[in-house]
Amino acid sequence: MRKLGIYIHIPYCERKCSYCDFLSFPGTTRESREQYRDAVVNELKWWAKCYGKEKYREEPYTVPEEYEVDTIFVGGGTPSVFESWFLWRLVLTVKDLFNCADALEITAEANPNSLTVDKMSVWGVFGVNRLSFGVQSFDDGVLETLGRLHSAAEAEEKFRTARKYFFKNINVDLMFGIPGQTLDQWKDTLEKAIALDPDHVSFYSLQLEEGTPICGKVKAGALVPVSDETDRAMYRLAVKMLKEAGYHHYEISNAAKPGFESKHNLKYWSMDEYLGVGLGAASYMKAAPYHPFVAKGAERCDCGPDCVSCAGDGTVRDEVARARIARYGVRFSNTTDYEFYLSGEDPVVPDSVHVNNLADYVSDFFFTGLRKIAGVRLDDLESAVGKPLAELKTPDGEPVETVLARHVSDGLLERDGDVVRLTEKGLDLANTVLRDFV
């Protein structure tokens, strides 16, 4: 049985945070959220024809492979803004339509202000067993800069309640490198977070995204960004303090108590399959049904005259497309048009589809895999693509070996037999390496 992670996108918030450029809307009505729930249920039903339990499978959509869902991740937006009964319905639908593993990891994201005790209890009942808690900072000034709606004290109180009564596995999201934030403030936040003893900590350097209010303020000079030096000092401090507190630093921005690494998120970094449902959600699958969307992906494929999926004449050969998907996978993502999604006219006409070729697979393998502190195993790559490393090239046509050797020599990568990972310096300058793989 193949393992499958399901991501469910909840595109709602109480208010947009000042740094956020994700797909989410504040101020929707209960009615529209109900419609959204039904649209997601519809979408899940459609995918069940392909990947679901035997009884829901349907020709010509079904694929030969059997799947078992072992992680569900409810993200957003802010799932805690969504009615908990609606969410329950979605999770129940997944459990009903798909084979599910006994040890099913179900994560839901929540914000301190919208996660009421009532919601916690409902979530706990229908099986959310991992809470991802958006604390961001334990400094009220910093929280204000970020445009958050909660105070540090509120976050702490909610955490304690969640921990005491409902969730054994809690992640805390923290942010650093926020304009105006000092190293001491960050240290204080880390100390307070560690004192709460979460099982998992994500610590993100603030990314100034074009078009967000905080980015606008920085450009206008109203906020002074922290220097790269400070940002890196903050990062190193976090790694150091978390390690000392017994956490395992396993991805660029993630650390966990041993055994508490996010099973779902690790899929993203390990070329494992995940199906995204809901507005704008992205998927990566290694088996796909025949459906117009495969055709769409194959048509768009621009891998040149050797393209196995489009037979060189624009027509799609289903069997070759399937063969290529089975080997290298297909990436696709849903429409980002809210009204269209709600209308449920066609739950599965993706916005974009890309059938990977060999170079794409190599590219994705390093682009995602090197984010893991443990790095990647080159024999995993070789067996996945069925070719020796010496024959593999980046999308630019440069031999992978050459790129690896170059970054070993500039100190950004280290190679230990079959394992390649970023060095400490490489963690700060990962893009320098990753750019060579895209």
Place this chain on the structure above:
Amino acid sequence: MDNYQKYIRNFSIIAHIDHGKSTLADRLLEMTGCVPEREMKDQYLDNMDIERERGITIKLQTSRLNYTAKNGEKYIFNLIDTPGHVDFTYEVSRSLAACEGAILVVDCTQGVEAQTLANVYLALNENLEIMPVINKIDLASARPQETKDEIEEVIGIEAQDAPMISAKEGINIEDVLEAVIDKIPAPQGDPAAPLKALIFDCYYDNYKGVVIYTRIMDGSVKPGDTIRMMASGKNYEVTEVGYHSPGPIPAKELKAGEVGYICASIKQVADARVGDTITLADNPTAEPLPGYKKLQPMVYCGMYPTGNESYEGVKDALEKLQVNDASLVFEPETSNALGYGFRCGFLGLLHMEIIVERLLREFDLDIITTSPSVIYKVVKTDGTVIFIQNPSNMPPVNEIEHVEEPMVKAEIILPKEYVGPIMELCQRRRGQMEPLEYLTKDRVALHYVMPLAEVIYDFFDALKSKTRGYGSLDYEFLRYEPSKVVKLDIMLNREVVDAFSMIVHESKAYERARFVCEKLKETIPMHQFEIPVQAAIGQKIIARETVKAYRKDVIAKCYGGDISRKKKLLEKQKEGKKRMRQFGVVEVPQEAFTAVLKYDEDKTK
């Protein structure tokens, strides 16, 4: 038939920029049925895109108009357009030499302006009859009478019965046509004399070879004749003659007093030099026409293909442009930093900009240009003299006895209220002032001896902006003068990048060095290591900046939905890097080369 010249009028239109020269030309073409109205693009005569965009005429256009006058007689008008920039003064003077008269267009909301005067002087130099026309009478702020008085006072020509028109609205255009007949003299060539014809322009046609624009002064020419270019001494057999209306129309012959074109299987425009005299090989005229000058490039710069372009591609394009532009010269050159390229010579900075822009637009080429330079005369300690137009060729300091730089005599005509700022400007540009001259109570002519290097460097633009367009400039080469110029080298990561080297006056070296270092710091992206950017004269570092090493280049969040998006982001960054030039371990983006050229001395003050 004997008195056919009675019905010919050869004239130009001269005006200050924006006073309506091209619009009037369009109306004349339209009124005489030369161009059907529906084919009229705005300003037909300015037919290069660059010209229309910049509102200036670079390449001449000439057209024959047929006009039936009110007296019932049929006339032939030859309208000869003139380019409008100081880089092309010589071409203007040759075009004017082909005429008997000039229509002086004056915008009566603005009055007489500096450039009006400069053009009038050029026309008077060629003994042309000046016929004023008062334009834009339809505007609310029109002051036609004042303008007439001003023309009389400032220029000293009769203006009371000047046609009052609106070229834009097409008002009273006929008056202009009638006045041309009355005011502008008919040509008085001798059709029986040996051929004497002036080349005032030419262009290259893929089928006909070089097409010469000519004014026949004496004699006649027809297909089959063997013509001789008097300056170059070369002979050619005429294959076609005719005139433009505005498209070419072949004719049996061209004779004294007429304006038209000659084709003679000439391979490149350099063989048909503007100002040269054409005569018949077997019956030559005794004396060539006066005023011929071989144009010398004044400004040089390096041009290099960027990463994606080929050397051959740039060479082809330059050759094609040269076929049509005799004042463009180029030769192969190698730069340590930029590889194989060309050193190109231009009449001035505008000319250079136009060529670069045409390479970009018409040939779709991506090129890097180096700092423009004039030709320096270097007297070496061993007594030999060399001329340098590429800073890289400057000998080591210990081999130089002294360096001389080209000086020009510059005349600036401007309203007196701008004298202060312009004197300051000239002083900053190392100008030596000579006695100024009051042309009228409001108009002043400033005379300066100035280094050419200072004049080419955006001086014209600075003058225009400081005088709100009222100042005009003319300059000509005077002599070489000893000068304390130094070679400024730019080092990236302690290695000299020859493409950035420049020759500057000692007194400007620091300022310029600082500017270049700052610009490079701004445009060179952070690397994995620190990059010192230094400017040096010889061994001495006179300015320094540092491009900091980046400490952080990492995507903090990358989950399922981010993968494609973040990959695209890195792909885009990578594309940007591909367009950079690699100097040792330093990557320099193309913008850096343009940025260091954009030195605005007057803004940095």
